[in-house]
Amino acid sequence: MAGVNGTISLNAGSIGNQHFSGAAADALAASKMQHTFKALSDLGHKVGDTPVAAEKTLFVASGAGSILVFRAGLMVTGSATSVNFDLKKNGVSVLSSPINITNSNTNRQVVDAVVTSPSFADEDVFTVALTVSSSTGAQGPFCSLETLENTIPT
DSSP states (O other), X not given: OOOOOSOOOOOTTSSOGGGSOOOGGGOOOGGGSOEEEEEEEOTTOOTTOOOOOEEEEEEEOSSSEEEEEEEEEEEEOOXXXXXXXXXXXXXXXXXXXXXXXXXXXXXXXXXEOOBSOOEEOTTOEEEEEEEEEXXXXXXXXXXXXXXXXXXXXX
């Protein structure tokens, strides 16, 4: 069996699927991998629905990890629109400020939030709150949360 001491630098693409054994005994344990999750929500609205205030559960952590990105938008931004999407962990916002979508955004434009508290613990509960100042012609709110967990999914 070969051994290496020190650091190995490999060129991008130098290890592919064909280099991994298909034998169950050789499988990499899930505990040695990071797991990404993507939670999506329409906050209970259909694509053509006018946004109304809502707060929905988006994600429950199955282990410690961190937020990669939270983003939101509207299918149609309308003519006089101002809606906010806020991501909360256990009832407290984790954003520097909510994502504000207005009629100056383009239809289906995805806007990323600035996350100020990205880390989370096992069983933390994430909710998304939609607040509406005006929604003339606006339709179909949507959001997504992408996370990275360092534990085995349960």
